Amino acid sequence: MATMVVHMTLLIRSPTVVGYNGYNGCTHDTTNKISYSCGEELRARLYSSVQKYKACGWSEGIKRTYRTQLNCFQTFCELLDLALVPFSADNVCLYIAYLVDVKSFKYCTIVNYLNIIKHLHKANGVEEPISGNWQIQKVLNGVRRSIGDAQKGAELMTPRLLLIIKANLDLNSQNDICIWSACLMGFYGLLRPGNFLHSGKYVEHRDIQICDVHYHRNGYVIELQWTKTVQFRERKLNIVLPSIVGHSLCPASAIKELLHFHFKRGAKEDAPLLCNLSYQMFITRINSILISNDVKQHITGHSFRRGGATWCLRIGMSDSMIKDIGMWKSDAYLRYTEVDLSRIFDIVQSFGASLPPR
Structure with missing residues (x-):
């Protein structure tokens, strides 16, 4: 055999x-x-x-x-x-x-x-x-x-859950600012967990390094060297993290604080951006916070990708733009989005209101 x-x-x-x-x-x-x-x-x-x-x-x-x-x-x-x-x-x-x-x-x-x-x-x-x-x-x-063939997607990460997580983190701690930055990177970038978290040993040139973060007048851009859909180094992909001044969920502020921690301790440019934060450490801490706040949803790495994509759909972003941001090559992104029932009611009510009365 x-x-x-x-x-x-x-x-x-x-x-x-x-x-x-x-x-x-x-x-x-x-x-x-x-x-x-x-x-x-x-x-x-x-x-x-x-x-x-x-x-x-x-x-x-x-x-x-x-x-x-x-x-x-x-x-x-x-x-x-x-x-x-x-x-x-x-x-x-x-x-x-x-x-x-x-x-x-x-x-x-x-x-x-x-x-x-x-x-x-x-x-x-x-x-x-x-x-x-x-x-x-x-x-x-x-x-x-x-x-049956029903496939239940990961629980959605939402702005409400992000605010609960932030309220339970100590953003003066480097470990917690890494966790918070990872949350916003995953949510805003519609990222797969493997794009911003390592599952084992840190791998240079694949996992995100400090030098992959670039300042932009409107925030920060993170350059991904490797993704599930870019495996042959044929191109690089950019994750846009905007500056939303005064907003509790501003991703640029989190990245700025994280970089401040790195520079204060003299980290080299090829050091990992999220320090030694692994997928298991990240998910365990997030779910621990949510459980302590009586939140029943169990979060996985894909929760951020699904949650971000669903929020994009909710605010009316076009399908093509969602695909671009989430780096989907096919219509597989449809499996990651979840249409809110109240939004469907609004649309159907508009449909009904447009009908002639007699």
Whole structure:
């Protein structure tokens, strides 16, 4: 069984090859050309390079996802004494039932977990059994009809919640000003949590540094080096944080105070903007504050992205502008916005009032 997954594990493991620096997989030093003494040595070195470039083919986030899916699939195959590759359509149907009845996964999760079977077969040069298979599609349709396909988005961050959070932070503390700055960056920038918070070790050139913050006469601009939709350094994206003088939710004021803390302690320009603030530390503190204030919503990193996008929609911002600010390449932004029921009533009432009385 182990030999069947070797190609896949090479692709999704954390790279240990020379040239890996954690920034989206690898870097390439064009100054160090391959040296070789014979054709066999050249072949070996080129083969090593091919493995390195394959390992860089997926982002670290995608690799983590596939590692989780692979572990689940391996466990299932061990329980039923099945080979991972090749895998029959009948066994795929059994795996789908396993994901529903044993793992209690949602429908969308089940569909995603089938991806590892496709990739395992492609990595081993074997035709994958899922695409276009009538039997598998019928089982998936049955699962969808049985358990539903409703997807509940993250709880919305709102201006009211932001004010509660601010009231419970000590903005004279560097740790708390980091948390407050992160809140406003996520809300105003419609940011994914991975864009402004690190989940593990800080990674230079990927996580936001002090030098990525630029002063503007109307506030500050934060330059993102890497996002989910910009993984090949083909362009940089700017997060605009306006100055709203005297407003409790002014993001420029928070960034100004944060920079003041950094400069006071002599921080270098390549130091992390949010110090050592991790995703887990941030979310834990935010939810702790909300719980202590009897707020029932459980906040996640995506709460800021959804909340900001929904507020943009509420104030009448155009769809195209919401997509631009949130860096959406498709209409996926629609899953992040939530139309307020009172706004729908207002629109329908306007519709009714415009009708002729008789």
